[in-house]
Amino acid sequence: MSDILSFFEEALFIPAPTWSVDKMPDMTGKVVIVTGGSAGIGKLTVKALLEKNATVYLAARNEKNSLNVFKEYASLPGKGTFLSLDLSDLRSVKAAVQEFLSKETKLHVLINNGGVMMTPKDELSPQGYDLQFATNVLGHFYLTKLLLPTLLSTSQQSTEKVRVISVGSLQVRLGSFKDTPKREEQSLMDLYCQSKFSNILVANELAHQYGEKGLVSISLNPGNIKNTGLNHHLEGMSLTSLSFWMLQLYEPELGALTPLYAATSPECENMNGTYLKPWCRKGRMRSSASDPKAAAELWNWMEKEVNRFESSSFSEDHNL
Numbered sequence: 001m002s003d004i005l006s007f008f009e010e011a012l013f014i015p016a017p018t019w020s021v022d023k024m025p026d027m028t029g030k031v032v033i034v035t036g037g038s039a040g041i042g043k044l045t046v047k048a049l050l051e052k053n054a055t056v057y058l059a060a061r062n063e064k065n066s067l068n069v070f071k072e073y074a075s076l077p078g079k080g081t082f083l084s085l086d087l088s089d090l091r092s093v094k095a096a097v098q099e100f101l102s103k104e105t106k107l108h109v110l111i112n113n114g115g116v117m118m119t120p121k122d123e124l125s126p127q128g129y130d131l132q133f134a135t136n137v138l139g140h141f142y143l144t145k146l147l148l149p150t151l152l153s154t155s156q157q158s159t160e161k162v163r164v165i166s167v168g169s170l171q172v173r174l175g176s177f178k179d180t181p182k183r184e185e186q187s188l189m190d191l192y193c194q195s196k197f198s199n200i201l202v203a204n205e206l207a208h209q210y211g212e213k214g215l216v217s218i219s220l221n222p223g224n225i226k227n228t229g230l231n232h233h234l235e236g237m238s239l240t241s242l243s244f245w246m247l248q249l250y251e252p253e254l255g256a257l258t259p260l261y262a263a264t265s266p267e268c269e270n271m272n273g274t275y276l277k278p279w280c281r282k283g284r285m286r287s288s289a290s291d292p293k294a295a296a297e298l299w300n301w302m303e304k305e306v307n308r309f310e311s312s313s314f315s316e317d318h319n320l
Helices: 002-011 040-051 063-072 090-101 131-156 188-213 231-236 239-245 257-264 266-270 292-310
Strands: 031-035 055-060 079-084 109-112 162-167 215-220 275-277
Touching: 031 040, 031 131, 040 055, 040 079, 040 257, 055 063, 063 079, 079 090, 090 131, 109 131, 109 257, 131 162, 131 188, 131 215, 131 292, 162 188, 162 257, 188 215, 188 292, 215 257, 215 266, 257 266, 257 275
Parallel strands: 031 055, 031 109, 055 079, 109 162, 162 215, 215 275
Antiparallel strands: none
C-alpha cells in the first residue's frame, strides 16, 4: 500500500519547487556529458549547464538536432560539443567514449538521461536485445563502465566528488526486475517499466561499489513531463497505462530541475545512493528497487554481456 501512495504522491501531489536553476553553482572548468540532450529534459539540462559555464558534451544520435541546440544556445558562455552516441548499439557506445577521451582527460558529471519508450517489439538493438532495455539500461551501463576510470581519476584530482545521475521515470513505481523474462509475454509498457526499474537498480549498485571512491550515484524521477519526444509510440499503451500518464503532465522546464539539482547542487555531494522525486526532494524507493541482491545480479549479468561483446564471442541469444 505504501508503494501505491508514494506513486500517487509523485504523480499528483507535488509541491511547488523550492530550488531553481538560479541556485546552480558556477560550473567553470567542469566537464559534463548529457545523453539524450537534443530534446526535452536533456536539452534544457544542456542549456542550464551552458549558462553556468560548463563544458558540455551532448551525446545523442541525431547530429542535426544536436547542432541546432548549440546554435540556439550560441550566446551562452559554456562550451558545447556534439558526441555521436546510439545507446542501443554497444559499438556506438564504445566509439563515443573513445571520441570523448581523445578530447578530454576529466569528467565531473555524467547525466544518463537518454531513453526510448514503447518501441515496437520487432525493433531490436544491433546486438539483439529488446530496444528499450538496450537503450535505457545496457547502453548507459556500458557507457558508465567505460567512463569510470576517467570519473574516478577526476575525483582523485579534485576536492569534490564526481557524479553519475540516472534519470528514471514515474513508471519505475510500476516496474519489476525479472532475471530472464520471456519477452513475448510482456507488454510494451511492461518492458518500459522493466527498463526504468533496472535503471534504479544499476544506480544503487554503482553507489554501493564506488561510493567510497569519490563517486556519487543518484537516481531520480524527473516528474511526469510532456513534450519530451518519448511519447510518439503511445498508441501501443493500454487505456489503464495511459491513464497514469494523463493524471498530471508538467512542462519540461520543471522536468529538468531535479536532474540539474542532483548534478550540481553542493548538498547532493552527500547523497550517494539517494533516490530523488519531483521537485528536488528525497524520495523513498519501493522495497524491491532497494534490494541489493537484485541490483548485484543485474549488474553482474550486464557486466558479463558487455565483456562478451568486447571479447567478440557475442551470442545472439540473451533471453530478453
